[in-house]
Amino acid sequence: MASAAEIDAMRRALLLARRGPRGLNPQVGAVILSPAGDVLAEGFHRGAGTPHAEVDALSKLAPGEARGTTAVVTLEPCNHTGRTGPCAVALIEAGVARVVYALDDPTDAAAGGAERLRAAGVDVEAGLAASEAAALVHDWAALQRTGRPHVTVKWAQSLDGRAAADDGTSQWITGPAARRDVHARRAEADAIIAGTGTVRSDDPALTARAADGSLLEAQPVPVVIGESDTAPDAAVRRHPREPLFYATHDLHAVLTDLAARGLQRVFVEGGPTLASAFLREGLADELLVYVAPVLLGGSRLALGDIGVASIADARRLTVASIQQLGDDTLFVARPAAAPGAPTPRVADPGEPTPRAAAPGAPTPRAAARPAAQPAATEPAATEPATAEPAFTAPAPASDNRGDA
Amino acid sequence: MASAAEIDAMRRALLLARRGPRGLNPQVGAVILSPAGDVLAEGFHRGAGTPHAEVDALSKLAPGEARGTTAVVTLEPCNHTGRTGPCAVALIEAGVARVVYALDDPTDAAAGGAERLRAAGVDVEAGLAASEAAALVHDWAALQRTGRPHVTVKWAQSLDGRAAADDGTSQWITGPAARRDVHARRAEADAIIAGTGTVRSDDPALTARAADGSLLEAQPVPVVIGESDTAPDAAVRRHPREPLFYATHDLHAVLTDLAARGLQRVFVEGGPTLASAFLREGLADELLVYVAPVLLGGSRLALGDIGVASIADARRLTVASIQQLGDDTLFVARPAAAPGAPTPRVADPGEPTPRAAAPGAPTPRAAARPAAQPAATEPAATEPATAEPAFTAPAPASDNRGDA
Numbered sequence: 022m023a024s025a026a027e028i029d030a031m032r033r034a035l036l037l038a039r040r041g042p043r044g045l046n047p048q049v050g051a052v053i054l055s056p057a058g059d060v061l062a063e064g065f066h067r068g069a070g071t072p073h074a075e076v077d078a079l080s081k082l083a084p085g086e087a088r089g090t091t092a093v094v095t096l097e098p099c100n101h102t103g104r105t106g107p108c109a110v111a112l113i114e115a116g117v118a119r120v121v122y123a124l125d126d127p128t129d130a131a132a133g134g135a136e137r138l139r140a141a142g143v144d145v146e147a148g149l150a151a152s153e154a155a156a157l158v159h160d161w162a163a164l165q166r167t168g169r170p171h172v173t174v175k176w177a178q179s180l181d182g183r184a185a186a187d188d189g190t191s192q193w194i195t196g197p198a199a200r201r202d203v204h205a206r207r208a209e210a211d212a213i214i215a216g217t218g219t220v221r222s223d224d225p226a227l228t229a230r231a232a233d234g235s236l237l238e239a240q241p242v243p244v245v246i247g248e249s250d251t252a253p254d255a256a257v258r259r260h261p262r263e264p265l266f267y268a269t270h271d272l273h274a275v276l277t278d279l280a281a282r283g284l285q286r287v288f289v290e291g292g293p294t295l296a297s298a299f300l301r302e303g304l305a306d307e308l309l310v311y312v313a314p315v316l317l318g319g320s321r322l323a324l325g326d327i328g329v330a331s332i333a334d335a336r337r338l339t340v341a342s343i344q345q346l347g348d349d350t351l352f353v354a355r356p357a358a359a360p361g362a363p364t365p366r367v368a369d370p371g372e373p374t375p376r377a378a379a380p381g382a383p384t385p386r387a388a389a390r391p392a393a394q395p396a397a398t399e400p401a402a403t404e405p406a407t408a409e410p411a412f413t414a415p416a417p418a419s420d421n422r423g424d425a
Numbered sequence: 426m427a428s429a430a431e432i433d434a435m436r437r438a439l440l441l442a443r444r445g446p447r448g449l450n451p452q453v454g455a456v457i458l459s460p461a462g463d464v465l466a467e468g469f470h471r472g473a474g475t476p477h478a479e480v481d482a483l484s485k486l487a488p489g490e491a492r493g494t495t496a497v498v499t500l501e502p503c504n505h506t507g508r509t510g511p512c513a514v515a516l517i518e519a520g521v522a523r524v525v526y527a528l529d530d531p532t533d534a535a536a537g538g539a540e541r542l543r544a545a546g547v548d549v550e551a552g553l554a555a556s557e558a559a560a561l562v563h564d565w566a567a568l569q570r571t572g573r574p575h576v577t578v579k580w581a582q583s584l585d586g587r588a589a590a591d592d593g594t595s596q597w598i599t600g601p602a603a604r605r606d607v608h609a610r611r612a613e614a615d616a617i618i619a620g621t622g623t624v625r626s627d628d629p630a631l632t633a634r635a636a637d638g639s640l641l642e643a644q645p646v647p648v649v650i651g652e653s654d655t656a657p658d659a660a661v662r663r664h665p666r667e668p669l670f671y672a673t674h675d676l677h678a679v680l681t682d683l684a685a686r687g688l689q690r691v692f693v694e695g696g697p698t699l700a701s702a703f704l705r706e707g708l709a710d711e712l713l714v715y716v717a718p719v720l721l722g723g724s725r726l727a728l729g730d731i732g733v734a735s736i737a738d739a740r741r742l743t744v745a746s747i748q749q750l751g752d753d754t755l756f757v758a759r760p761a762a763a764p765g766a767p768t769p770r771v772a773d774p775g776e777p778t779p780r781a782a783a784p785g786a787p788t789p790r791a792a793a794r795p796a797a798q799p800a801a802t803e804p805a806a807t808e809p810a811t812a813e814p815a816f817t818a819p820a821p822a823s824d825n826r827g828d829a
Contacts, residue, residue, distance in 0.1 A: 178585070178586070179586075179739070180586075180714055180716075180742065180756060180758075181582070181586045181726070181727060181728045182582070182583075182584075182585045182586020182587070182726070182727070183586070185736065186733055186734060186735050186736040186738065186739065187733065187734050187735075188734055188735045188736075190735050190736035190737070191736055192736060193736075194736070194739075297722060300720060300722075301722075310584060312584075314741065314742040314743070314744045314756075314758060315739045315740060315741050315742060316704060316728065316731055316733070316739070316740040316742065317731070317733050317736075317739055317740070318701060318704070318705075318728050318729060318730050318731035318732070318733050319729075319730060319731075319733060319734075322585070322586070322726075323585060323586070324585040324720060324722050325722060326722050326723060327720055327721070327722035327723075328722070329590055329591065329720070329721050329722050329723060330590060330591050330592055330723075331590050331591070331592045331594050332589065332590040332592075332594035332595055332596060332597075332598070332721075333594070334590070335583070335590065335598075335719045335720070335721055336719060336720040336721070337718065337719050338584065338718040338719060338720065339718070340718045340752070343747070343749075343754060345747075348744070350747060350756075352584060352718075352754075354584075354718060
């Protein structure tokens with residue numbers, strides 16, 4: 022059983038983990054305790070290519086100081102060699118006597134650390150604060166399973182399913198409470214996706230903003246998909262994060278590339294063509310449908326062709342919640358599992374190198390380039406936590422825990 | 426203040442009122458009490474052309490027996506002469522000493538009875554159980570104000586506003602709880618309206634049925650609007666109430682005619698063309714939108730053109746309730762008052778003869794006739810409470826309280 026000092030240390034490790042970036046690797050924190058339960062060192066993982074949390078903490082101790090200590094870690098110490106060696110081995114070699122960790126490593130490649138530690142005589146306890154740790158790495162773990170980011174498709178509509186009136190006007194179909202909710206959810210996403218048609222017609226900023234219009238602290242990377250060009254003075258080009266442009270309709274390839282950039286959670290904002298495409302391809306994990314108490318009729322539909330020909334193919338939803346936001350109603354739903362539905366997987370979980378874009382994946386153009394200029398042919402992986410993604414930088418190596 | 430005996434008598438009068446038919450005249454009940462508070466006689470109104478409730482009750486007393494009694498009535502005794510003389514005069518002439526009534530007469534033509542009674546020295550008390558009495562005659566009173574029945578427009582749709590999949594299949598978009606709710610609400614309506622297109626394509630029975638498929642006791646009159654013919658073997662022709670066919674697109678005229686038949690509350694069931702037309706004309710008082718947790722996409726919209734060109738014209742709704750019915754969500758709403766919205770009135774409240782169809786109103790064809798045969802040119806008003814409306818019978822005179 023974990024001691025009071027270990028429980029405190031785990032709480033601390035979970036806080037430390039959050040200091041690391043969301044990205045290719047999971048957020049992990051570690052605390053080293055003396056046999057008496059005093060904190061000797063702390064560490065966390067700063068992203069792909071940097072030391073894991075346990076090694077970061079151990080590095081702060083004098084040689085030999087770790088002997089007989091207890092390591093408290095939010096994730097099972099890894100058992101694989103990437104840029105760094107297996108953490109299990111580092112802990113064994115340092116002489117750590119006991120390891121308390123929260124969550125079993127969910128990846129096939131990196132798991133087995135606990136077993137290796139036990140085989141070396143280390144006392145191992147698993148499962149302390151497992152649910153908190155699981156929530157912390159939820160999106161990262163899902164990406165390891167599916168090979169693509171979690172996809173939320175959001176739209177606002179009239180009760181009769183229109184996104185705009187017949188003449189295209191659509192301002193404020195939904196009210197302020199719904200818009201506030203959208204911005205809060207944008208801020209929780211790693212990327213926000215719009216189609217070139219919407220960017221051209223609505224010129225959205227694709228930022229997450231407070232009610233007063235000011236930018237929220239967290240900003241998703243703006244992603245524009247489609248074959249039309251985006252105007253040089255488009256609002257999206259003034260986004261605090263550099264936009265990614267994908268001149269393609271291959272959504273699977275785009276998602277694979279976004280995953281390779283460590284973008285774990287994306288928010289598809291529109292318009293109707295793009296939302297319909299994500300649904301048609303079976304690539305929506307979550308739907309947010311903001312329904313305004315208004316009827317519009319006419320031809321401007323919030324969804325177009327989603328690949329349903331007959332009622333037997335209807336895309337059934339599992340509704341997680343229906344909530345009132347001012348006068349509007351938000352349906353939060355996910356597609357119900359249906360036989361014959363396209364699989365959302367775009368990469369094999371056992372695939373050794375999920376960090377790089379799959380062959381054939383589109384290469385985004387950096388925003389600063391002229392729209393017509395060919396993009397770099399090498400896929401570039403960047404850490405999205407950096408304020409200015411360097412899209413032209415050489416791809417940094419990743420020690421993603423899913424690496425073989 | 427009303428005595429305990431008078432309160433009991435009013436409760437009884439409200440029950441008696443319900444024995445009368447919904448129709449051109451309001452449902453009214455009356456009880457005559459002796460000075461000691463004993464029930465001497467009861468009465469209720471049996472419909473247009475028959476004695477009013479007070480007169481019905483008085484008729485059961487021996488000559489002179491009413492002298493010094495108290496009349497307890499659910500509606501203010503009328504003050505106008507139709508087929509029968511004013512009830513106020515009948516009460517005065519019978520020597521009734523006190524009148525307790527629930528609801529002031531809401532029509533201009535018939536009001537003033539209380540004043541007349543008081544002027545004759547009768548003790549008058551108003552307002553006992555007024556809200557119950559108001560609920561009882563609510564639809565009738567609304568019809569007096571608007572000149573047309575209360576209109577509920579109902580449709581079922583996918584969350585994205587489709588009534589069917591692209592190939593036209595639509596069976597069971599919504600689940601059993603929603604369907605049960607629809608049938609219960611149909612049973613509360615006086616008429617159920619469908620378009621000829623829907624009748625041809627779906628062959629609906631337009632009956633109100635229990636979950637086991639058996640007919641509910643109350644059945645709305647089926648009404649079919651549109652210029653296409655209805656097949657001789659259409660299910661609607663086997664409805665327990667004889668269907669009305671209106672070969673027109675003039676919804677105002679249809680409603681005026683339905684009002685003249687004493688149909689106070691109609692339920693518009695489909696399809697999309699007809700629902701859209703009612704909305705476009707501003708003729709929907711209440712909307713029932715059953716939303717299934719399913720996406721369909723495609724071209725089969727639950728609403729088409731409702732006359733909104735720009736977002737400024739959007740038909741805002743006031744949502745009365747949002748409730749779960751199994752997996753489905755029912756929005757109960759009414760159009761929010763909007764400047765420039767078409768007025769729902771089709772007749773003037775002071776108009777002396779709302780009982781007869783307005784000039785130019787379409788004349789329905791009786792179901793038994795061949796569809797192509799010209800209809801009778803005289804508008805026929807019937808009492809919908811009779812099991813078999815006699816559409817070819819001469820129009821019975823009405824002593825509608827709105828008569829001058």
